[in-house]
Amino acid sequence: MAKDLLFEIGLEEMPARFIRAAMEQLQDRTVKWLEESVIKFESIESYGTPRRLAVLVRGVAEKQEDVHEEVKGPSRKIALDENGQWSKAALGFARSQGASPDQFTFKELGGTEYIYVSKNSIGIETSKIVAEGLLGILHAMNFPKNMRWGSYDFKFVRPIRWMVALFGNEIIDIEIAGVKSGNVTRGHRFLGGEIVITEPVAYVEALRAGHVIADVNERKQLIIEQIDSLAKEKGWNIAVKEDLLEEVLFLVETPTVLFGTFEESFLRIPQEVLITSMREHQRYFPVLNAQGALLPFFVTVRNGNADSLDVIAKGNEKVLRARLSDAKFFYEEDQKHPIKEALSKLESIVFHEELGTVGDKVRRIRMNSDKLSELLGTDTGTAESVSRTAEICKFDLVTQMVYEFPELQGVMGEDYARKAGEAEAVARGVFEHYQPRFAGDAVPSSEVGSIVSIADKIDTITGCFSIGIIPTGSQDPYGLRRQAAGIVQILLEHKLSVKLSDIFKIALDTHQHFRGLKRSEDEIIKDLSDFFGLRVRKTLSDSLRYDVVDAVMAAGYDDVVLVVARGTALMDAVNNPDFKLTAESFGRVSNLAAKASSEKVRFDLLIEPAEQQLYESWKSITGKYNQLLKERNATEALELISELKGSITIFFDEVMVMSKDEAIRINRLALLEAIDHDLKAFADFGKVVWA
Numbered sequence: 001m002a003k004d005l006l007f008e009i010g011l012e013e014m015p016a017r018f019i020r021a022a023m024e025q026l027q028d029r030t031v032k033w034l035e036e037s038v039i040k041f042e043s044i045e046s047y048g049t050p051r052r053l054a055v056l057v058r059g060v061a062e063k064q065e066d067v068h069e070e071v072k073g074p075s076r077k078i079a080l081d082e083n084g085q086w087s088k089a090a091l092g093f094a095r096s097q098g099a100s101p102d103q104f105t106f107k108e109l110g111g112t113e114y115i116y117v118s119k120n121s122i123g124i125e126t127s128k129i130v131a132e133g134l135l136g137i138l139h140a141m142n143f144p145k146n147m148r149w150g151s152y153d154f155k156f157v158r159p160i161r162w163m164v165a166l167f168g169n170e171i172i173d174i175e176i177a178g179v180k181s182g183n184v185t186r187g188h189r190f191l192g193g194e195i196v197i198t199e200p201v202a203y204v205e206a207l208r209a210g211h212v213i214a215d216v217n218e219r220k221q222l223i224i225e226q227i228d229s230l231a232k233e234k235g236w237n238i239a240v241k242e243d244l245l246e247e248v249l250f251l252v253e254t255p256t257v258l259f260g261t262f263e264e265s266f267l268r269i270p271q272e273v274l275i276t277s278m279r280e281h282q283r284y285f286p287v288l289n290a291q292g293a294l295l296p297f298f299v300t301v302r303n304g305n306a307d308s309l310d311v312i313a314k315g316n317e318k319v320l321r322a323r324l325s326d327a328k329f330f331y332e333e334d335q336k337h338p339i340k341e342a343l344s345k346l347e348s349i350v351f352h353e354e355l356g357t358v359g360d361k362v363r364r365i366r367m368n369s370d371k372l373s374e375l376l377g378t379d380t381g382t383a384e385s386v387s388r389t390a391e392i393c394k395f396d397l398v399t400q401m402v403y404e405f406p407e408l409q410g411v412m413g414e415d416y417a418r419k420a421g422e423a424e425a426v427a428r429g430v431f432e433h434y435q436p437r438f439a440g441d442a443v444p445s446s447e448v449g450s451i452v453s454i455a456d457k458i459d460t461i462t463g464c465f466s467i468g469i470i471p472t473g474s475q476d477p478y479g480l481r482r483q484a485a486g487i488v489q490i491l492l493e494h495k496l497s498v499k500l501s502d503i504f505k506i507a508l509d510t511h512q513h514f515r516g517l518k519r520s521e522d523e524i525i526k527d528l529s530d531f532f533g534l535r536v537r538k539t540l541s542d543s544l545r546y547d548v549v550d551a552v553m554a555a556g557y558d559d560v561v562l563v564v565a566r567g568t569a570l571m572d573a574v575n576n577p578d579f580k581l582t583a584e585s586f587g588r589v590s591n592l593a594a595k596a597s598s599e600k601v602r603f604d605l606l607i608e609p610a611e612q613q614l615y616e617s618w619k620s621i622t623g624k625y626n627q628l629l630k631e632r633n634a635t636e637a638l639e640l641i642s643e644l645k646g647s648i649t650i651f652f653d654e655v656m657v658m659s660k661d662e663a664i665r666i667n668r669l670a671l672l673e674a675i676d677h678d679l680k681a682f683a684d685f686g687k688v689v690w691a
Contacts, residue, residue: 002042002061003126003168006200007134008054008185010162016050016250018143018157023048023216029137030055037133038065039126047204047214049253050303051189054214056200060167064123071097076106076113090115130167131174138176152177162186169199187212188253191304211305212253220249223301226257227285230299234259237288238299244279251283252303259287260313264296266324269331272411273401277323280405284320330400334412339420342395349397355463356515358394364463364510366390368455371506375498378447382425385448389429392417393452396430410434436486443486443493450490454503457483461531462507465524466517470531484535491560492539495632499558504528533557540567547689548574554684565634570683573638585648586685589672592657596673598666605667610647610654617647618675629681638682644675 007030014022027046034041034057042059073079079090086094086101094101099117106113139154146155154177165172165181174181183197187210195210197203204214213219223245231238248255266274271286271294278284278298287297298320302312347359355361369390373383396402396413414431418424425448432449433456435442444450461480464470471480487503490496504525511517517524536557540549544567552570557563573579606612621640628637657672659665679685 002040002059004166004200005041005057005060005130006054006164006166006197006203007137007172008047008052008162008164008203009138009160010052010164010186011156011160012158013050014158014250015145016247018145019048019050019053019250020216020246022053022141022143022157025141026053026137027055029140030057033133033137034060037129038123039063040065048216048250049212049214049219050250051186051253052212052214054164054203056203058201060126062127063125064129066123069119070116071119072109073097073104073115073117076115079104079115093117127167127170127172131165131172134165134172135174135176150178164197164203166197166200186210188304191254213255216249219252219255220245223249223252223255223257226255227299230257230259234287234297236295236297237290237292239275239286239288241279241285244283244285248283248301252301254304256302256304256306256309257299258302258309258313258316259297259299260317260320262296262298262317262320262324266328267294267296269324269328270411270415272408273327273331273405274324276405276408277327278320280407281323282316282320284316326404327401330404334399334401334416335419339392339395339417339422342398343392345398346394352463352467354467354518358397360514361459361463362391362394364459364507364514365393365452365455367510367513368459368506369452371510372451372455372498372503375502375506376451376496378451382447385423385425385429386451388422389426389433389448389452390455392422392426393430393433393456436489438482439485443490447494450494450496454487454490457487458503458507459510462504462511462524462528465527465531466508466511466519468519470527480531481535484532485538488532488535488539488560492564495561500529500532500560501525501558536560536563540564544568544571545574547687551683551685551687554687555680555682559632562629562632562634565632566638566682569634569638570688572635573642574688579642580690582642582645583685583688583690585645585652586679588652589648589679590676590684590686592669593673593676596666596669598670599673601670601674602667605664606671607664608655610651611668611671614644614647614651614675615671617644618671618678622674622678625678626681634682641678641682648675 009026023046027044031044040061041057044055044057047054047056073093074087074089079087081087090101090104093115094104094117097117097119099119103117104115105118107116141156143157145157147158148155149159156177160177160179162185163174163176163179163181164183164185165174166183171183172181185195185197185207187193187195187207192210192212195206197206207214213222224240227238227240230236274294275286278286282298282300284298284300287295287299289295298316300316302309343359343362346362347357349358351358351361366387369386370383373386378386393413396409396416399412399416401412402409410431410433414427417427417430425446428446429444429448429452432444432446433452435444435449435453444453460478461483464478464480469478491498508517508521508524533553537549537553540552540563548567548571552563552567555563555566574583601615603612603615606615621643625637625640628634628640655668657665657668659668
């Protein structure tokens with residue numbers, strides 16, 4: 001007969017950001033212990049609130065399963081010595097299994113006889129081992145930050161204040177850090193009291209009676225339904241960010257949604273400032289109108305019932321008023337100082353001890369930006385905007401507003417630059433040069449923002465690589481992978497006509513100009529190329545087969561836009577069964593081209609009609625083919641080069657490539673090598689896998 005198992009750990013309030021992972025960890029460790037202990041169970045559910053972590057395991061077997069297994073040992077040849085006696089290897093195997101040699105049997109496996117020993121163990125009652133198991137789970141749990149309390153050496157996320165441990169209706173007797181388990185839990189801190197749990201399955205409803213919604217999904221749904229109901233009643237658009245909803249979810253045990261107001265005069269501050277203050281400092285949801293403009297209201301979630309909501313709202317309004325007043329003061333004070341003054345303060349902020357100050361970095365960004373503008377052939381007006389944007393792009397880092405709200409860097413820079421009379425393209429570029437800031441973020445929409453963003457990111461990456469800071473494993477403290485991925489995104493989004501190697505060279509020349517390089521340029525370029533290659537491969541892998549990715553990457557990825565175009569075209573081609581024969585013919589060309597010793601093809605040595613035809617076919621398309629690749633028209637380039645398939649097939653059917661005549665043999669291989677050179681500019685077709 002099966003029983004249910006309940007284990008609840010009651011704690012002082014945990015940080016909201018730790019709770020979901022802690023729930024999952026408790027569930028995973030419980031499942032692992034049950035499986036390792038060979039105890040069957042039907043299902044498991046985890047629960048979490050700011051003051052508790054719990055698991056409810058349904059249908060737990062009352063005893064371990066009996067175990068019968070045969071363990072394979074050494075082969076007969078190794079197990080017996082020349083006298084037919086058990087060898088040291090056999091005796092050692094017996095000891096390791098807690099058996100004696102007379103329990104050995106021989107069985108054949110794969111044509112070889114091995115010794116086996118049978119092991120039988122009778123399952124122990126679950127009730128006799130569950131206490132030890134739960135204590136083991138507690139000790140094994142880990143958190144981003146731990147606490148010790150009292151005189152105990154035991155560490156946990158927060159001090160443990162009570163525990164509920166039930167197997168069926170029996171209490172599991174455990175103790176840790178002076179807390180003994182029982183069947184008494186605690187309800188809401190203010191609305192509930194002590195609650196006796198008579199059996200595990202009564203846990204959720206018993207807590208509900210104590211004003212605690214233990215089920216995370218139910219609690220989240222309650223919050224969403226109340227917010228939706230309020231939005232519908234008021235005609236509001238309540239901006240609910242998932243990460244804030246997740247945090248609020250683990251700040252409450254009984255959620256009640258309410259709203260408050262703030263003075264309309266605060267709306268003169270940029271709404272990004274108001275929204276950030278509400279979300280980051282107060283955990284409030286902002287209220288918008290249908291056009292996305294901020295309204296003078298906020299929505300919050302109370303940890304309690306609906307009593308005295310007007311009083312609660314007024315208290316929240318008072319706190320928010322103080323926050324917004326601070327923001328207003330910072331906003332007004334920042335505008336009293338010119339951009340030039342802010343830029344001078346960057347000279348005293350260290351970017352990196354080996355890479356100089358933020359002022360030094362800004363000068364490098366500007367030089368990188370100017371060189372990129374020249375390389376891209378931007379018009380004079382755009383080039384001037386790029387240069388000015390690069391010059392002032394970091395000035396808002398020393399403003400009071402960004403000091404208070406670091407996440408507003410760029411946002412405040414754009415606003416202050418516009419109010420200081422900067423051109424619209426420059427003001428927008430100050431904001432956009434930070435983009436993309438994270439995976440899934442938008443790339444800069446303007447050419448100015450795109451150029452300065454690349455210049456900024458490549459300066460950081462190249463600078464770090466030049467002093468030996470290269471991401472390894474999961475270590476990437478400067479976010480270099482994210483910044484490299486951002487450059488790749490920008491190049492692709494705007495189809496910029498610039499190669500990675502050109503970008504590397506610009507950044508390295510800039511670092512060399514201002515501070516020199518601690519490593520050789522060739523080493524840094526190789527490391528940069530490999531590093532960006534992984535980012536390009538990841539981008540391709542999001543939409544292409546692995547073998548197609550391998551094929552086009554082998555042809556180079558210096559031009560990011562082109563390698564993606566080649567990958568897309570090849571993926572479309574391999575989905576057509578007829579292309580298999582074309583790819584196979586290309587593979588035959590490549591295999592023999594590897595033996596070529598000359599790059600020059602002499603037409604007078606092409607004596608067979610089939611090789612003359614192949615030569616003429618290739619010569620008729622090679623120029624246009626390479627021009628199409630230069631124009632990044634990969635689809636037409638692949639279609640054009642595929643026209644050689646017929647001539648290649650006839651060539652191999654009618655021509656003996658490895659002629660006894662050395663001159664003719666060398667010339668034929670040279671022809672194949674010339675064709676292969678064009679093929680390899682598109683992909684290594686031999687890497688494509690065919691079903």
